[in-house]
Amino acid sequence: MSAIAVWTFLLFVAATLGITAWAARRTHSRQDFYAAGGRITWVQNGFAIFGDAMSAAGFLGITGLFFLAGYDTLFFTFGLMLGWAVVLLLVAERLRGLGRFTFADVVSSRLAKTPMRTFAACTTLVVAIPYLIAQMVAAGALVEALFGLSYAQGVLIVGGLMTVYVAAGGMIATTWVQIVKAALLLLGATALTVGVLLQFGFDLNKLFNAAANAHPAGLDLFRPGQLYTDGFEIAAVVLSLSAGSAGLPHVLMRFFTVPDAVQARRSAMLALTLIGVLQFMVLFIGLGAIVFLVDNAQFSEGGLKLIGGSNMAAIHLSNVIGGPAFMGFVAAVTFATILAVVSGLTISAAATVSHDLYSQVICKGQSDERRELRISRVTTVALGIIAMLLSVLFEGQNVAVLATIPLAIAASANFPVLLLAMYWKGLTTRGALVGGGVGLVVSLALIVLGPNVWQQALGFEEAVFPYVYPTVFSMPLAFVLAWGFSVLDRRAS
């Protein structure tokens, strides 16, 4: 690996540790630890949300998918954009108006506090922990492939740094780490896009034709059907990404860091725009990867089979475009991306344990603030250790398997309850618990019975449930049950 990769990464770590030290001096209260004192501006928050939403999967994963399947990758892009439009139009402003630190504040605002907070805390942990492990497994593999360190060392570096950022600097440090990472990611993606377009004199027609000539699918690359032929499956992908984005607790928590509801909405607008810009650039990066990497003996084991897997498409392309130095920079940015996302996930999980479970459920809102903060920090360290141990156990596992779980659960359990709690006065506690609970259980069960777990992870010949994303069943079921039980409750009373 080039020295520039190591130096870029060390520079990022040094800068973020400096930020953490600065943030630690400003973190005195619960409000500071969970919500950065509500002093983050909408521009800063927009960048931080963009950073949270664009994990390694959003950049490396979608580029790799475009490299393999072309057109069908647009379904992922749409799902993501649609989800953020929903957050912008329906969720952001109202969420900030009703909540204080976590999304459990919002879902329990009109309903019975103890059961709703317990439910929200459970779903937050069920979403955060697999997502955390998925990111750390990816980080371990990346470090192994790029920096020449062992997988366990990679996991240890990410886990250790994440614990320091969150435990010492709380939300202020986590937000600034995300902002630095978001700026680096945009810079890296822009340089890569301009580099690709420069090779074709900014002539899109030349680029598209060259990609069609290089890819084994030819012009079919720009037709639907390379990845999915079943409309139901496409709907499931779009629905999971759109509703899942609006139900991820670590992303929702960001809206509590700005001073008011209008700034929350503005930050969602900026995040949506930045996500759109990045996804737009990913299209050209994907095309560039097809042109320069297919059958390139230096990076490909033949055809579309890249060395290190399809997720390495953007990294290999950066080597072609800018040489080892630029590749080092892009690799370091990717590593920074993972580091920032795991920090965001950890703080949402720590906040739900200390604020929702300890302070609100166990102490009934009468907890000592210092003790609550100490519990947050202890939880952060415990989560760091658990995530590191599980990541070592899950070494070599398909990251997609782990990443499917949080999105499907967020869409099936969190999103219906959150939307109904904010917009429907008729929702009752029993309706919310039954709807959200069934959404959680059904989505988990169908993921286990689906192709990713049943076939790939457990090795059975055929999956019991044919779709990767169960959201198309579990989410409507959650909505219907929440509505039905609430109506029955109202009639009975």
Next chain:
Amino acid sequence: MILQRLAWVLCCLLIALAAAFVLLSVHAPGFMGMPVTAGNALSWGVVLGIANILVVIGVALFFEHRLNAAARRDAE
């Protein structure tokens, strides 16, 4: 209240737009893969896909202005 309804209507329209894209991709893949002009690899699907991203961003920016005006009115 009117703005809240408008937000819901816009969301429904965006969902309909995405649904139309999915349905066209499944039931008329030939059309979605058709080149925009002869000798061009740019397909209608890709062009519509990019347009879809831009529409979502455009709607967001347009709506931002309206919602800010409403928030100011509420504050007064």
